[in-house]
Amino acid sequence: MLPTQIVTPPSSQSSREHQIATLINNAENGQWQIEKDIDWSIHPSPPNFLTQRFIGRALGALMAGEEATAAACKMLLADSPDADLSACLEYQAADEERHAKVYRAYLERVGMPALIPDGFREATKQLVNWKGPPTGLVFAVHVVLESEALTLQHELSDDIRCPLFQAINRRVTQDEVRHVAYGQLVSANAQLTEQERLETVLAIKGIWDACIKALVHDNAVLWRAVKGFSERRWALQAKSLERLGLIDPVPA
Ligand SMILES: [Fe+2]
Ligand SMILES: [Fe+2]
Numbered sequence: 001m002l003p004t005q006i007v008t009p010p011s012s013q014s015s016r017e018h019q020i021a022t023l024i025n026n027a028e029n030g031q032w033q034i035e036k037d038i039d040w041s042i043h044p045s046p047p048n049f050l051t052q053r054f055i056g057r058a059l060g061a062l063m064a065g066e067e068a069t070a071a072a073c074k075m076l077l078a079d080s081p082d083a084d085l086s087a088c089l090e091y092q093a094a095d096e097e098r099h100a101k102v103y104r105a106y107l108e109r110v111g112m113p114a115l116i117p118d119g120f121r122e123a124t125k126q127l128v129n130w131k132g133p134p135t136g137l138v139f140a141v142h143v144v145l146e147s148e149a150l151t152l153q154h155e156l157s158d159d160i161r162c163p164l165f166q167a168i169n170r171r172v173t174q175d176e177v178r179h180v181a182y183g184q185l186v187s188a189n190a191q192l193t194e195q196e197r198l199e200t201v202l203a204i205k206g207i208w209d210a211c212i213k214a215l216v217h218d219n220a221v222l223w224r225a226v227k228g229f230s231e232r233r234w235a236l237q238a239k240s241l242e243r244l245g246l247i248d249p250v251p252a
Helices: 013-029 049-078 083-110 120-128 134-160 163-187 194-215 220-243
Strands: none
Touching: 013 083, 013 163, 049 083, 049 120, 049 134, 049 194, 083 163, 120 134, 120 194, 134 163, 134 194, 134 220, 194 220
16 A cells, blocks of 8 residues: 555645754753752652652653653664654653653652552553554654653642752753654654554554553552543544544544
């Protein structure tokens, strides 16, 4: 089957090149160091005893997600994309590794163990073992999981209300916004066959469900409690995949 251009990019090729050049420039200027660029003298206000376990698991999931995303970027690099896209991915892999380290450093600073939920590494391994087209992995990582991680980071920042965590999060979020922008640019030019498109959607939904189940620890009661929330979040993601042409629009 012939590849189909799944969406017509709204901007011209030169505009796309300009946007990628801007992303590279921002990534270059936006590199930061954990020791130097976070004010570790800020007194932390860690979560209270009751919420520590939940927060620790959420942060553990974010850390594992960062590591898996760094690995996914390296896989995309192995596919030898154009030089400008390679530059974006190289900066991103460095960003994600730094994010995992800074979350670990925060947990150490506040004396909380890193609780990576059982099954979460297994769930994210599906990214590293991705068998579909490279652009499908961009949809999975950059469009769906990165935007979901951004939401989780914002919610955690509100929940924890710790000035040190908020200072860290401001740095991390600046990087993540670039990564999401990269995903939008690349996925808007994706060329997938119908079969690749359908398989990509199925694979992303499989990873999504596995991550949510790992987060609730395969606990049936918790799963029932978050199922509705997860479905509402997935509906938003599906809308965004629909806008990018990966999912067929649902007839009104
Ligand atoms: Fe990240
Ligand atoms: Fe990211």
